[in-house]
Amino acid sequence: EVRSLMLGEIEKLKKGQFSDDLLPSAVNNMKLKYYQSLRKNDERADRFVDAFINDKKWDDVVHSLDRISKMTKNQIVDFANRFFTDGYVTVFKAQGNDTTIHKIEKPHITPIPTNNDKQSEFLKNVVNAQPEPIQPKFVDFKRDLTVGRTKKGLEYLYKKNTSDDIFSLTYHYPFGTESDNQYAVAADYLSYVGTDKLSNEKIQQQFFKLACSYNVSVDDDAINISLSGLNSNMPAAVRLLESVLTSAKADKESYDKYVGIVLKARADAKSEQRANFSALTLLGACGTYNPRLNVMSERQLRSADPQALLDKLKSLNRYRATVMYFGPSDMKTVDGIVSAAHSTPRKFLADPESKPYLHQTTNKTEVWVAPYDAKNIYMTMYHDxxxxWTPGKAAIELLFNEYFGGGMNAIVFQELREARGLAYSAGAKYTAPSAHPYNDTECFTTYIITQNDKMMDCVNEFNNLLNDTPSREAGFKLAQQSLMKSLATARTNYENVFWRWLDAKKKGIDYDIRQKIYQTLPKLTLNDVINFARENIANKPYRYLILGDEKDIDMNALQKLGPVRRLSTEDIFGY
Structure with a gap:
């Protein structure tokens, strides 16, 4: 069916059965993507590389959009008929058991000494090079953005775009699924419906014609309604977005299709290994009240009034939003556009109460096992x-993560993968709460993917590293230098300044915390990192969260670690 639909659209293209204004709309969207690509250093560099490798004249590359904008409908139709012929291949993916696999007995693995303290001549030359140091640039909230109030009393964050004709406009509400899980369903369903005046197809065409797009994202603690595109079309795009939000019209056919898609996606997730592991780790960390389980059930979805769901989005303007604009226009102009289109009440409602997702403490060592038929296991050791958290902890936590579990040079990766060959992937992280910095708690997690028969080897080696973290000066220096260079070269540009400001506000600080980290890192020593490990991860109770096939797992060995709790796939997904 999908193949037929795709081939049908190609046939329309070959017959020229598309609107005459589709071509200039496509050019506008290509222009938008071009501007967006120039914001990324890697894509700018790729243009040079591509031109060099393919022997393209740089002048042709620079003016390619000018030539494209002159193409005609007849040229597009001729191209489609010349190249979209019957010479295609359809590829299908089959699911099932591979009966051709032969099991290989586990070989004895002899640990090899790591050489991360040694340096080649090439590395020495790179390390000893003396380039001009890159100076850090942190966000100055008093200089890099403007905070104020619109004519209707909404808080706004403003930053002028002096580089191109792209804008982004966001309505930010400080509540999400922790307040009401129906918001997420409403936001998803919105893209399936039209309004009392425009069909869903017409809405998509209008946004495409304007070279603009919108998105309604619902997080645990926030709803963000975002609009972006060519700034010259912003007034029309804002009016179109507001009409979609306030006049969205549900219908049974589109809602039934939407529910079917949601339920199929949920069923598909249960067959995907990483989705199972994500569900298991959320359950192990937060318990039964977590983002994965706090969703509308199948019964609730099928019995819900779809129009009532959409009306939840319509009623958002009764709450006080933060308006965030990054673009070429001045804020007075933006205020006029937003105030004219975005209706607000005389008195705003108080934000709805929320029930935050919080991490659970681990008072004893225990083992949770969830089933998944595979030749490898996914395992996390969780401790809380x-x-x-306090801002003063940020630097040492970041340095510990880089030294111990953050990358290929970290202790965990070096010992478990490089030295012993026990893991496909391994890491560890001490995590500060992000959504609720002062209501939630810090936690520590390990992560490993390994063969089923190597599970206990990994458990034992991980415990050795946790209880007696190796002290390696060279590794510490490399971790410290890596973080310093990363912070010095990182840039918070464009609308990302707003998210940095919101994060600082959530943390109760009025500065870019990365600046404090950068100033603190040089003062920290290897002893600080080792002491941090002793105080926070050594000889602690852990909750082992293991996803794997029980018949291939040494359950007797796991029972020696602590009580074993067997979970079902339904337990971790909630359906």
């Missing part, structure tokens, strides 16, 4: 003793 209820410690609260």
């Amino acid at each position: 003793e209820g410690k609260k």
Whole structure:
């Protein structure tokens, strides 16, 4: 059916059965993508590389959009008929058991000494080079953005775009699924419906014609309604977005299709290994009240009133949003456009109450096992003793992560993968709460993917590393230098300044926390990192979260670690 639909659209293209204004609309969208690509250094560099490798004249590359804008409908139709012939291949993916696999006995693996303290001549030359140091640039909230109030009393964040004709406009609400899980369903369903005046297809065509797009994202603690595209079309795009939000019209056919897609996606997730592991780790960390389980059930979806769901989005303008604009226009102009299109009440409602997703403390060592038929296991060791985060901890936590579990040079990767060949992938991280910095607690997690028969080897080696973290000065220096260079070269540009400001506000600080980290890192020593490990991860109770096939797992060995809790796939997904 999908193949037939795709071939049918190609036939329309070959017959010229498309609107005459589709071509200039496509050019506008190509222009938008071109501007967006120039914001990324890697894509700018790729243009040079592509031109060099393919022997393209740079003048042709620079003016390619000018030539494209002159193409005609007849040229597009001729191209389609010349190249879209019957010479295609359809590829199908089959699911099932591979009966051709032969099991290989586990060989004895002899640990090899790591050489991360040694340096080749090439590395020495690179390390000893003396380039001009890149100076860090952190966000100055008093200089890099403007905070104020619109004519209707909404808080706004403004930053002028002096580089191109792209804008982004966001309505930010500080509540999400922790307040009401129906918001997520409403936001998803919105893209399937039209309004009382425009069909869904017409809405998509209008946005495409304007070279603009919108998105309604619902997070745990926030709803963001975002609009972006060519700034010259912003007034029309804002009016179109507001009409979609306030006049969205549900119908049974589109809602039934939407529910079918949601239920199929949920069923598909249960067959995907990483989705199972994500569900298991969320359950192990947060318990039964977590983002994965706090969703509308199948019964609730089928019995819900779809129009009532859409009306939840319509009623958002009764709450006080933060308006964030990055673009070429001045804020007075933006205020006029937004205030004219975005209706607000005389008195705003208080934000709805929320029930935050919080991490659970681990008071004892225990093992949770969830089933998945595979030749490897996914395993996390989770620990939380209820410690609260403060801004002063940020630097040492970041340095510890880089040294111990953050990358290919970290202790975990070096010992478990490089030295012993025990893992496909391995890491560890001490995590500060992000959504609720002062209500939630810090936690520590390990992560490993390994063969089923190597599970206990990984458990034992991980515990050795946790309880007696190796002290390696060379690795520490490399981790420290890596972080310093990463912070020095990182740039918070464009609308990302707003998210940095919102994060600081959530943390109760009025500065870019990365600047404090950068100033603190040089003062930290290897002893600080080792002491941090002793205080926070060594000899602690852990909750082992293991996804794998129980018949290939040494359950007797796991029972020696602590009580074993067997979970079903339904337990971790909630359906």
